[in-house]
Amino acid sequence: MTRFTRLAGGLALAAALAAPLATAATAQTADTDRQIMQGLSQATMFDPSLTAQVLRQMAQDAVNQNKPLTLDKSEIAKRLDKLAQINVQIQFALGSAIIRPESYATLGAIADAMHHPILWNYKFIVVGNTDTTGTRAFNLKLSQERADAIVQALETVFRVSPDRLEAVGLGQEALQVPSKPEDPINRRVQIFTIGNVKPMGNPIPTNAP
Amino acid sequence: MKRHIVGLAALLLAGMAGSASAQTMSYSQAGALIAKSCGPSIERFCAKVNLGSGELQQCLMQHQDQVPSSCFNDYKAVTASIAKRVAAQYDSYKVCGPAARQFCAGVQPGDANVLDCLLEASKVVPPACKQVLLDAGWQ
Numbered sequence: 001m002t003r004f005t006r007l008a009g010g011l012a013l014a015a016a017l018a019a020p021l022a023t024a025a026t027a028q029t030a031d032t033d034r035q036i037m038q039g040l041s042q043a044t045m046f047d048p049s050l051t052a053q054v055l056r057q058m059a060q061d062a063v064n065q066n067k068p069l070t071l072d073k074s075e076i077a078k079r080l081d082k083l084a085q086i087n088v089q090i091q092f093a094l095g096s097a098i099i100r101p102e103s104y105a106t107l108g109a110i111a112d113a114m115h116h117p118i119l120w121n122y123k124f125i126v127v128g129n130t131d132t133t134g135t136r137a138f139n140l141k142l143s144q145e146r147a148d149a150i151v152q153a154l155e156t157v158f159r160v161s162p163d164r165l166e167a168v169g170l171g172q173e174a175l176q177v178p179s180k181p182e183d184p185i186n187r188r189v190q191i192f193t194i195g196n197v198k199p200m201g202n203p204i205p206t207n208a209p
Numbered sequence: 210m211k212r213h214i215v216g217l218a219a220l221l222l223a224g225m226a227g228s229a230s231a232q233t234m235s236y237s238q239a240g241a242l243i244a245k246s247c248g249p250s251i252e253r254f255c256a257k258v259n260l261g262s263g264e265l266q267q268c269l270m271q272h273q274d275q276v277p278s279s280c281f282n283d284y285k286a287v288t289a290s291i292a293k294r295v296a297a298q299y300d301s302y303k304v305c306g307p308a309a310r311q312f313c314a315g316v317q318p319g320d321a322n323v324l325d326c327l328l329e330a331s332k333v334v335p336p337a338c339k340q341v342l343l344d345a346g347w348q
Contacts, residue, residue, distance in 0.1 A: 029297045093256065098254070098257060099259060100248070104243055104244040104248075105238075105244060106237075107260070108235065108236035108241065111236035111237075112237050112346070115294075115346065116321065118320060138287065149259050151261075152261035153259070154261070155261065156263055157240075157260055158240075159295045190340030202318075203314075203315050203316060203317050204310060204314055204315065204318065205310060205314065206310060206311075206315070
């Protein structure tokens with residue numbers, strides 16, 4: 001791949017995470033630079049009431065109450081659909097939160113986007129999701145550990161500032177395709193743009209006296 | 210004369226090496242390089258150690274005799290390149306500030322507007338600013 005297409009891929013990812021478009025999120029999964037470039041053009045506005053803590057609580061409540069799965073998307077999934085986002089496939093060791101080396105480059109591509117000035121002033125939530133294989137409580141715990149592992153790698157290896165990242169595990173509570181709950185398509189990592197780090201600055205002053 | 214040519218060739222080579230090392234790798238390239246050089250060893254010896262845990266290099270060191278030296282060399286190169294890139298991103302405000310005020314007055318920060326302005330003005334932007342943008346991975 002040329003340097004240009006890599007750069008363009010990173011930029012498209014950055015643009016997708018920043019773009020305030022009004023189209024509904026699609027099921028596109030971006031696990032190569034090219035797919036990231038093509039697949040990302042969704043999002044709407046920030047939802048200040050939808051914090052990492054609120055998301056965790058919604059998922060925990062759903063598990064505690066053992067809410068029945070519906071054919072519709074869950075309430076959590078519907079609210080998340082409205083945010084600027086991407087889907088990525090990260091490969092983990094079976095039943096664990098260990099990121100497999102084959103996905104290191106994908107993590108790097110995410111970092112490339114987050115380090116670009118287009119996204120310089122934005123904060124993100126990294127969300128882990130499972131399918132319905134395994135118990136609901138285990139899935140919730142595993143997905144949180146996996147989201148934590150991604151955030152940890154982005155912070156320590158790829159040097160994204162910790163104040164820009166939060167990790168949330170939603171287990172099986174926000175299925176991508178609720179009609180096929182056991183389909184591996186539901187296993188995915190989502191990244192949502194959730195707000196600004198600080199207010200955007202003022203226009204640049206001139207040097208002239 | 211021959212000596213001159215050899216000297217010139219050496220100079221050219223040095224220059225090329227200089228410019229090659231001046232270019233930092235992207236984070237994606239960095240991840241890919243660790244995976245390529247160290248991935249098999251990680252899966253074999255450090256299957257329970259996560260990339261971001263801070264313990265991966267130490268684990269690989271514990272199996273030093275069985276891990277290829279290219280893994281350690283490339284890991285070092287990745288760490289150095291990322292450090293350089295992060296430093297350039299941080300320094301860019303200071304280094305490019307005067308140029309931004311001179312050539313981009315009135316530009317609204319955000320959405321990479323200032324960067325776009327500086328890149329467009331690259332003919333008049335000072336070399337130090339261009340270099341820092343290159344090292345930051347923004348060019």
